[in-house]
Amino acid sequence: MAAIIETKGLTKHFKNVVAVKNLNLTVEEGAIYGFVGPNGAGKTTTMHMLTTLLQPTAGEAYVGGYSVTTQPREVRRIIGYMPDFFGVYDDMKVWEYLDFFAACYDIPESERPALIRDLLELVDLSHRADDMVDTLSRGMKQRLCLARTLAHDPQVLILDEPASGLDPRARIEIRELLVELAGMGKTIFFSTHILADVAEICTHVGIIEAGELVMQGTLEEMQRRLMPHREIIITLLDGGLDKAREVLLTVPGVDAVEEAANADPSRPRLHVSLLGEDQDVSNLLVKLVQAGVPVMHFTEEMRDLESVFMRATKGIVS
Numbered sequence: 001m002a003a004i005i006e007t008k009g010l011t012k013h014f015k016n017v018v019a020v021k022n023l024n025l026t027v028e029e030g031a032i033y034g035f036v037g038p039n040g041a042g043k044t045t046t047m048h049m050l051t052t053l054l055q056p057t058a059g060e061a062y063v064g065g066y067s068v069t070t071q072p073r074e075v076r077r078i079i080g081y082m083p084d085f086f087g088v089y090d091d092m093k094v095w096e097y098l099d100f101f102a103a104c105y106d107i108p109e110s111e112r113p114a115l116i117r118d119l120l121e122l123v124d125l126s127h128r129a130d131d132m133v134d135t136l137s138r139g140m141k142q143r144l145c146l147a148r149t150l151a152h153d154p155q156v157l158i159l160d161e162p163a164s165g166l167d168p169r170a171r172i173e174i175r176e177l178l179v180e181l182a183g184m185g186k187t188i189f190f191s192t193h194i195l196a197d198v199a200e201i202c203t204h205v206g207i208i209e210a211g212e213l214v215m216q217g218t219l220e221e222m223q224r225r226l227m228p229h230r231e232i233i234i235t236l237l238d239g240g241l242d243k244a245r246e247v248l249l250t251v252p253g254v255d256a257v258e259e260a261a262n263a264d265p266s267r268p269r270l271h272v273s274l275l276g277e278d279q280d281v282s283n284l285l286v287k288l289v290q291a292g293v294p295v296m297h298f299t300e301e302m303r304d305l306e307s308v309f310m311r312a313t314k315g316i317v318s
Helices: 043-050 072-078 094-104 109-122 138-149 168-183 195-201 219-226 241-248 278-290 305-313
Strands: 003-014 017-023 026-028 032-036 058-063 079-082 156-160 187-192 204-209 212-217 229-236 254-259 269-275 295-301
Touching: 003 043, 003 187, 017 043, 017 212, 026 187, 032 043, 032 168, 032 195, 043 058, 043 156, 043 187, 072 079, 079 138, 094 109, 094 138, 109 138, 138 156, 138 168, 168 187, 168 195, 187 195, 204 219, 212 219, 229 241, 229 278, 241 254, 241 269, 241 278, 269 278, 278 295
Parallel strands: 032 187, 032 204, 079 156, 156 187
Antiparallel strands: 003 017, 003 026, 003 058, 204 212, 229 269, 229 295, 254 269
């Protein structure tokens, strides 16, 4: 896939503070890219440069092939930007709010009613079209702001903490909406410090810490790089423990076999550390079955994004 967002040595200084340092990231067209980092890591500053709101101190960034420094107008035409703190005009009706921004994007007056209907339907606010904006909940205002960014049908959505401050239900609704927009062909680049949001929907992840990109790729790629050992959990019937341990320790790639301390004695459980690929995991089970070990349950413990994030930001590589 072609890169639709690309930065090369992107750097931003504020007096004596280096907010972003030598950032090199790539976002493929059609991706849902989660830009993850703690508060103050440089996420918002990066987004301000990508959206032409800040000039880089050094380096370059391209959106849709356009330079953010020399072709800012072209960049603005193809992006929809939603800041972390957005302004809504409370003294307008919901449809008037969208009509105002559609006019700002030079959308002809005759086309705006149909556009507004489509946008409100997309963000599930059709039933609130005639309500005043100040009567909406925070989650609804967030969806309305997202509808505003879509008024000119941008190729790329750059969203700064779109689920910040929302209750769990509203966060789920925003996540579902982002997936739907990606299905419509949009590329979505969004920042967050809520790891669950990233793990649920992202095709790619970039982790930033202290202004530097620590790692990027798919979650699976980062898991393999940071934690190459796979954790297999095997539950046995009573009497199979010693045989299982004997067999497991002869399998290439197995470097640790430990019994779970709190397991039911009649159903002992082993934790196996294995360095290998999917086929090696399958072979492990085959070896046990062929040896007559009474396997009751066999599963791999999946590494979550929180584990990956902690390992990456601490600079620990297995």
